Amino acid sequence: MTARTENLNVVGFDHMPSPAEIKERVPLTERAAEAVLAGRRSLMDILNRKDPRVFVIVGPCSIHDPEAGLDYARRLKRLADDVRESIQVVMRVYFEKPRTSTGWKGFINDPRMDDSFHIEEGMERGRRFLRDVAELGLPAATEALDPIAPQYYGDLISWTAIGARTAESQTHREMASGLSTPVGFKNGTDGALDAAINGILSASHPHSFLGLNEKGEAAIIRTGGNAYSHLVLRGGGGRPNYDTVSIALAEQALTKAKLPCNVVVDCSHANSWKKPELQPLVMRDVVHQIRDGNRSVVGLMVESFLEAGNQPIPADLSKLRYGCSVTDACVDWATTEEALRGAHKVLREALSSRRTDCR
Incomplete structure (x- = not known):
């Protein structure tokens, strides 16, 4: 009887390996585990104000070519070592892309970029990429979109974002409460802070x-709450929100909610008017706020790849430009290096005076 009433729009159920199977194919190595744990410890210490440094989540808008992604990761690791005195660098490794209507959904959903949706292949290759990054000694950050995906690669992540479109979702708030990483909730696309702050409060419980459990079986997941959720300002509603007034208002809203005054500024999206070349200017402005005494900004986010801009996905994938984003436009490597070295120069002398209170 149920055949008449369920799955009426489903055309198939393909086998998906369990998290345990994927982990067996791509096991966590000791070297990778140490990088993940060291990254998490550093981020938690920054959020707890035991570490006066700033963390920077930097990398491609999305990963589509593991070869170019690892090329970027190797460069970033060398730069991270040079600026580690003042900046904890975390590589942005985004595999899932929320779509307003349609479009490429990211490397895990469609690794061949041809609408074939070999999710089982994308999951294994994505996990392998994260392990390769971790084995370089570089922590990774991602956006949690699919609530099942963290079971497959969450052990390789040091920081997680909940996006502007999902910060209001009960599913994502519950998932965040069980994640092993610090979690940044982004303000809404309209610029309002309510969804993100309520998300932080919810995730803390x-x-x-x-x-699903690691065997791929249906399970009731019970969480203890995430004490390291925090606010990410990404602009919205037609205006940026990284200026001193906006950050002061964010501090007031966090204090009113009895939450720690931990703020991350996303230099992309509405904060740079969706013009990637403006991201270094946003970073410079926020770094100068820290230099001038700001206590609440603990991190920054930058969309960056080997080449500037972005490109459409061609029918002939051999025509893809190496190291150029296929989603949001990015700044190039030279600009990234200049921006982080410039921030390091300013922060190195400013961080010693940072205190544990908000402003």
């Missing part, structure tokens, strides 16, 4: 919800 225990939850019980349906999900």
Whole structure:
């Protein structure tokens, strides 16, 4: 009887390996585990104000070519070592892309970039890429979009974002409460802070919800709450929100909610008017706020790849430009290096005076 009433729009159920199977194919190495854990410890210490440094989440808008991604990661690791005195660098490794209507959904969903949706292949290759990055000694950050995906590669992540479109989602708030990483909730696309602050509050509490365990079995997941959720300002509603007034208002809203005054500024999206070349200017402005005494800004985000700009996905994938984004436009490597070295120069002398209170 149920055949008449369920799955009426489903055309198939393809086999998906369990998280345990994918992990067996791409096991966590000791070297990778140390990089992940060291990254998490540093981020938690920054959020707890035990470490006066600033963290920077930097990397491609999305990963589509693991070869170019690792080329970028090797360069970033060398730069991270040079600026580590004042900046904890974390590589942005985004595999899932939320779509307003349609479009490429990211490397895990469609690794061949041809609408064939070999998710089982994308998941294994994505995990392998994260392990390769971790084995370089570089921590990774990602956006949690699919609530099942963290079971497959969450052990390789040091920082997680909940996006502007999902910060209001109960599913994502519950998932964040169980993640092993610090979690940044972005303000809404309209620029409002309410969804993100309520998301932080929700994620800090225990939850019980349906999900999958490592064997791929349906399970009731019970969480203890995430004490390291924080606010990410990404602009919205037609205006940026990284200026001193906007950050002061964010501090007031966090204080009113009895939350720690931890703020991350996303230099992309509405904060740079979706013009990637403006991201270094946003970073410079925020770094100068820290130099001038700001206590609440603990991190920054930058979309960056080997080449500037972005490109459409061609029918002939051999025509893709190496190291150029296929989603949002990025700044190039030279600009990235100049921006981070410039920030390091300013921050190195400013961080010693940072205190544990908000402003």
